[in-house]
Amino acid sequence: MPTVSMTVNGKTVSADVEPRTLLVQYLREHLGLTGTHVGCDTSQCGACVVHMNGESLKSCTILAAQAEGADVTTIEGLANGDELHPMQEAFRENHGLQCGFCTPGMVMSALDLVQKNPDPSEREVREWLEGNLCRCTGYHNIVKSILAGAEALRG
């Protein structure tokens, strides 16, 4: 089994994995980072979104081996100790989550949006979320959270 190494949440990690192992499996099963979720098998739900080399990516769409040497951030890497990241805080403040299953992907995706577009309109947020499904919230409060999170990050 090949050894795959990368940086995840600032730490260098490495594991021997079958070649067919997806990045999301590597994170969940080999590193125990179960905050990244799997909600589908067709790369459409976005529950698995992480950041790789600074950009959001569905971790079910690439092999772990393709992430060799990459810099990966997962939902576990956002908070600073007990202090939530402003985007996480915005979700909490605005009830942007219910069952929480889509949430890690939503937050990671939202962060990529605001780094590309720090002051998005409601329409832009809704369009950006095309690749993230939520069955609980009707998106109303997710959109509100992301707008609030963007505002907080603009300072």
Place this chain on the structure above:
Amino acid sequence: MSDTGIGASVKRVEDLRFLTGNGNYTDDINRPGQSHAWLLRSPHAHAKINAIDTSKAEAAEGVLAVLTGADMAADGVGGLPCGWQIHSKDGEPMAEPAHPPLAVDKVRHVGDQVAIVIAETRDAARDAAELIEVDYTVLDAVTDMDTALAGKTLVHDDVPNNRCFDWEIGDKDAVDEAFAKADKVVSIDLSNNRLIPNAMEPRAAISDFDRTTGRYTLYTTTQNPHVIRLLMGAFVLQIPEHKLRVVAPDVGGGFGSKIFHYAEEAILTWAAAKVNRPIKWTAERTESFMTDAHGRDHETHAELALDGDGKFLGLRVATKANLGAYLSTFGSSVPTYLYATLLAGVYTTPAIYAEVQTVFTNTVPVDAYRGAGRPECTYLLERLVTKAARETGLDPAEIRKRNMIQPDQYPYQTPVALQYDCGDVPASFESALKAADYDGFEKRRADAEKNGKLRGIGISTYVEACGIAPSAVAGALGARAGLYESAQVRVHPTGSVTVYTGTHSHGQGHETTFAQLVSESFGIPADQVEVSHGDTDQVQFGMGTYGSRSLAVGGPAILKACNKVIDKAKKIAAHIMEADVSDIEFADGKFTVAGTDKEMAFGEVSLAAYVPHNYPIEEIEPGLDENAFYDPLNFSFPGGAHICEVEVDPDTGDVEVVNFTAVDDVGRVVNPMIVEGQVHGGLAQGVGQAVLEGCVYDDDGQLLTGSYMDYTMPRADDLPSFSVATQSVMGASNPLEVKGVGEVGAIGSPPAVINAILDALAPLGVEDISMPATSHKVWQAIQASSVRQAAE
């Protein structure tokens, strides 16, 4: 009062773990020595199994066992039971064909379980499953209800015409009389589209067996762990309760689809003892599509009799409901008692008669999905009433007002069994009309027309029965279980509290809301209260969460236990403060002696209960830990009005929901923030049903909408921001005065959307459109419309 009590938008305690990736969903759990399962599923909708050769799979690397239905039968494993017995018109009990967890003689839908492979890794199990050779004789499949009822192809050889039962409710003669004297009869034919629930977390389970104690443990994605323990233990595997622990950890959404006892739970639990290893199974989304119970799927013909003033005189309904290939746990109750008992809606229709035939087909079993029966009922009524408005020339708001139950008519006895306890629909209706600026609509229509868009407005009102249910009533109607709820309130020595509830939270935020109830009752901050749910080893008993019952049935159980704690604590306080117990008052977290300045804090009394040095030991026991069971007196009846505005692009058929206003009566609101969130989620599912979602089978029983590429889930850019408000009459059937909110959004919204689309298309002469009203369908309707035809 504590500022974290009833009525406060307390931020959710659940969020911290979910937001930081520390949730504990079933697939996140791993057991030492765990093996992995893959289920081989039928590729055919209907086929005879002649033989299964597992030898190659068994020999594959890493495989521990390959087991089939024959192995289960040899071990005497029972079939999956149905929890609700219905009787047909003629008094015969419903047909209950066998439902083996692993198929034995036949497979009956695509996705039916054929064999389980257990291996060291999931990939090894999956690879080995490909090596299983199943000799099938493919049979004709039947997917539509009319063909099924013709009975040429039988899903179950022992169920003639594939009819499970033919049930009725109401007074047929009274309805015939009403129609005989009617000035006008309006009729409608419609279907309620089959939906696939799609909780974002796929189902998963981990089973474990401890040889030394003979105890089984099952972690599973369920909404009701005790019900699973009861059904699986007693009916399927014959495991007594004390040897079976069922844990539902964090569950990523349910919407009904995780109520039912699924085959995989029983197969995994049984197999764990066979391989003597924990076994984990997690569904792929494709499996969710073809094995999670689907929702809705009704065909209905209905007729409404009216007098010359537009007053409803009678309603006659004939419905066919698709049950799928097997009776799912509550499949029989959804199209009957959860559907036709609501046919009065919010109206005073004096005579109602409904008959419901249920049909087996070679499709996934159909069961409760958010609203369960009540959305089907509301859709039928509100389409019919809107059609009646058009045919009588009355405004859709006016015809509703003329027929609404007035506030002074409660308790209101309907002609279809239910007695509504309280409500004021005219008030929520007026609020909704105002909030939606109903009177100003024609101007918006005209403005849209200038932009080349067809704008329409649609109204829907509804009432639903929640808080399922008074056990005696449910039992008389065929429920095979009691439907009370239980709670335990454990006050710890220093005054903090753990609450154990038999309900289960899979997104609803019970850990927050229930802590608010205790905060209110004891006058302590909510962060002094921990809510525990989901583990049958911790919680004494429970019926779980569905039918918007958690707060309406589980809440009063908590309140009862809190009151028992207070009663006992008063005795302790009376003893210590040397007063008569009748002089002890409890408020704001303090016990006081009336007319004196003596007081004891809640924590001082709890400490005395556990350190009983100065204690009325002859009268009461030490400790402060109380149980309660609560069985409701009646259902609760949330209701309200939903108004939708759409814009249709006549060139493309594209429908945009531009405004959605909901005013709901949910009784007392404990956490307004959570209540609004529940309504939003329900609305999204309702709008999804109306314009996007629909399950499609081909004639061979292949599921054509088996992935997110084929089944249209509502996305953020399909929906507007919603305008949501509550306008409540306090509930009359439980001491918390709550009614339930989980389903209201999904119940009221689909007809509002379709009525809006039909209003938009009315100038073109389009009179009907079925759900989901996709752009394609709307475009076709426009092309075929009478006005367009006439112009050409």
